[in-house]
Amino acid sequence: MTEPTKTKGGILLGHSTPHPFSLVKLSDRTSVQNLLKTLLDPLEPFFSPLKARTKLPGATAVRFDQTASEIEGLCRPLWGLSCLLAGGGEYKGTEWWIEGIKNGVDEESKEYWGWPRDNDQRMVEMCPLGFALAVVPEIWQGIGEEGQKGVEKWLGNSVNEKQMPDTNWLWFRVFANLGLKRNGGRYSQERLDRDVEHLDTFYRGDGWSNDGPEGIHQMDYYSSSFAIHFLQLVYAKLAGEDDPERAEEFRRRAQKVALDLVYYYDEEGRSIPFGRSVGYRFAMVSFWGALAYADVELPAPLTWGMVKGIVMRHLRWWQTQYDMWSPAGTLTIGYSYPNMYMAENYNSPGSPYWACLAFICLAVPETHPFWTSEEQNHWDVIPPAKALVQPGHIMTNVGGHCFLLSSGQACSYPMKGTHAKYGAFAYSSAYAYSVPPGLFTLEQYALASQLGLSDDGGEYWKTRRLSKSQLIQKNGLPVLESLWSPFPDVHIKTYLIPPVAATPNWHLRVHRIHAEGREVMTADGSFAICNERSLDGRYLDLYGTVTPYEGTSPKVIGNYDLATPEAWAPGRDGAFAVSKGAVGIKALEEKDAGRTATLVNADPNSNLVEARTTIPTLQGTIKKGEKVWYVSGIYARPKGKKEKFLDGWEKLPKIPDWLKEEIANDS
Template sequence: MPNTNWLWFRVFANLGLKKNGGKFSQERLDADIQHLETFYRGDGWSNDGPEGMHQMDYYSSSFAIHFLQLLYSKLAGEEDPERAAEFRKRAQMAALDLAHYYDEEGRAIPFGRSVGYRFAMVSFWGALAYADVELPAPLTWGMVKGIVMRHLRWWQTQHDMWSPSGTLTIGYSYPNMYMAENYNSPGSPYWACLAFICLAVPETHPFWTSKEENHWDVIPKVKELKHPGHIMSNLGGHCMLLSSGQACSYPMKGTHAKYGAFAYSSAYGYSVPPGLFTLEQYALASQLGLSDDGGEYWKTRRLSESSLTSRGDGDNKTPVLVSLWSPFPDVHIKTYLVPPTASHPNWHLRAHHIRAEGREVATADGSFAISNQRAADGRYLDAYDPAACEGTRPRLIGNYDLATPEAWASGEEGAFAVSKGAVGIRALEGAGGGRTATLVNADPNSNLMESRTTIPTLQGTVAKGASVWYVSGIYAKPSGDGVKREEYLSGWEAVPEIPAWLKKEMEQQ
């Protein structure tokens, strides 16, 4: 058995045999749970694996560990009451963190592997009700019901996820084999049915009798999560997490994109590489790529040392993620991730201190990916048209004419794309950074949510032996209920300043 959450499956195989008079191994059942306990890290969070790795995704909650701990507490609670009570307690603690992964429109933040299980992302909440857990304040059963029902309703708007025969496909919002893992099969998407654990909850339970409520009325808009190494935010029209330090413990397709990107959004999803040649195939959404061969092959953050800290003075302190990573043995990067603020809700910041000790490197810093289709005819976006509130700036040229001057702008001007909302990126370090802005026409099927996307990107070059600072402001304002098209770029000109604490650190290094 893999040394992961899979060990829970053997626990339940033995438990099922035991409950039904079959041959089972109590010794194996107990040993597996004892080993799974070594995955626990504190405050309700378990790692999907042993000491020495850092992987806390939906397997830590809805897909497996919390979900199965809650089922165990319900099904084996009478014979193992102490452990059942502990599992319920952990779920109570985790619930206040996990509520941050779901936005008001019902979307969850795609992060990590197996997101093709789709609405299984909310199974944790139904399991809370099934296991008779008392909710921690300020959460109510109306809020839990709202998370589940809004999520299921949102998935029913994703019409392309079905095959012509009416079955779920491998993919996310549409069929997509590029995002698949090597353990996926045609039946894998039906792990989504974990969400239906709520149907085992009696109709008299407050999960069913309560009116749906919005949990965002009572939980913080920005919160740091110590154990997964995330900063969560719900500002600017979407839920977003900033992440550092996580990595899958074994080779996995697109692992750097599933765990190593800087930001993950409930509105825009992440992008995986459909090929390994030039930026169009690497599709570096919310990633910094570096190339030492003129732009054919790119390396991004995968393994990193990370710390969750705070910066600023007094009441102006803000949570910050700091990571150290080396895409090449002689190129070292320190990255700071700073969440949105109430004054600039559509912007988050990332700063990179790059030391290219042994080689010259090209750099490409990407914003979120956004749909690259015109509303009228589905063709690629054209130059931005203020009347239609759609298009890109600078102009999106495509994959073949990148030398065209109109495809580029200065880093300070930045680049943006407007279709289903707006995304963009600007260089805040000033003209001294020497970066330019363009649109990367990502290859089809690289993004989870949209089959054709474009990625506003800042590009630059760091000379061998040089040490430079790049500070990127990333803009995002998704479409949604109550958001008018003419408002998509309403915050684009309100560029945030580099925080004083960051300026000071830039001067000292």
């Protein structure tokens, strides 16, 4: 996306005034307090007359009712406000929320929130409300005796009698009860204990909890910063005296998983986008602030300076994402810019304020080493690669970017774009994943880091969603294997092989495809990259013809002009694009001569970070009954001088001997 104009007065959002969020110079606790206030201030005009609801810009419908959407808009910012107040800070609008809570639980009020039904979204918003009551006694006191009775009924009695999804949602009921308990209100200890015990069955080992019971493989940011680990740590802090053994166990798990989670954050402050709900943006780092809040002793080699560095660099990176705001200054649904294609069916205009989880660090005392330490870079001390058994990821930080190879997790239900959010082969902090804005042709499917197969000539494409996967060792090195069938009679085995020191900008993607019952077209995509030339923002030209060290090979042709010879190259020559770094793909296997290389101009707004992208892609056709091996080299180099971006393009990665042998012996 085009960088805004920079002036002496600050960073301009396009041609308008700068958002205050981008202008706060982050250095210490006070500056982070000020950053939070730039999120809260724009909410003021959107409070209802009695302050019990907040209707934010963006009249979008969600799977729950409008009242619940507006409750969400009120309660989610409480994550930030309550942390600010619990840490001794002040905010001018605190009374808005106190008045809103009081009127929202009043059954006689015109703005009464309504009793929750089974599996009601209101239960989600009970979590920040329960947390706020637990850590800010002034809120409980401020709503008065009648308000306290209303909260007891709405927050306690109703939720304890209702069904909830068998996921991280159960933590929300725990905190509803915990908020009441901390204030002497009526609550259910029996329900609280039963929920925590059941949530413990989600634990899988190595510090990781799954977002659901057996049979689901879903370990994304909900397993760490959005819900489970975050809330385990807050529980350990708030309920540790009553439940000391479990509190200590939660701290131990956090110590273990921290050594894995540290791999998801690069030196520039970016997190690797992976999974659903990434529209919660900077909530991706809330786990790290929660470590400090829960008084966890850090495992070596991590230091509080490294933890502080992860959080502060992350917030600074988001300060550079100038297009994520509405004209009113509120957060939008999207990632680096407003984007409904990547939104879940539960993302209302108030939904992005779950991002306020990141401000748990403000509840940490200013004397804690989180605040007193100098920022450090964790990549100075941790190895550049690690295989993570539980999530099924191989993490690497080589070749200029932090990325993961994924065995193929899956959400428990087929949400919008689930194959892109969980089933892609690689996820990068530099090149975010892409979601499909439509259901016809490759341009709409936007198959970044995915293999697509079509049996209808290229209109509909099937990708990896459900798979049987495992982390294996080949000659002492980690490799991911997955078995999947996009059609009942087309069977694929995929190997994902991480970079090696000799060729750090390449990783290997290998597919053994048996088109048992039908002919299929295939499309194997690299990372998506910005499709704008630096000269004027227009689409990229043939490499080097207009702007030095920038462009594509072969030539990018307008969408759907598939018969143009200049748009194609032999698969062994590959395809690449150079703009903000370089990405590309080549066919490496000698038997893979049938594939050709091209650039797919993905439909706009498919990528999370770059609104206009192109995807170097290898395409081929497998006849009915054929077995083929596709060995693709995926190139990526996002950092350095432009003239160096393609320095590794001609130095091809070697195909491992074990793979050559398997291909040769396959009948």
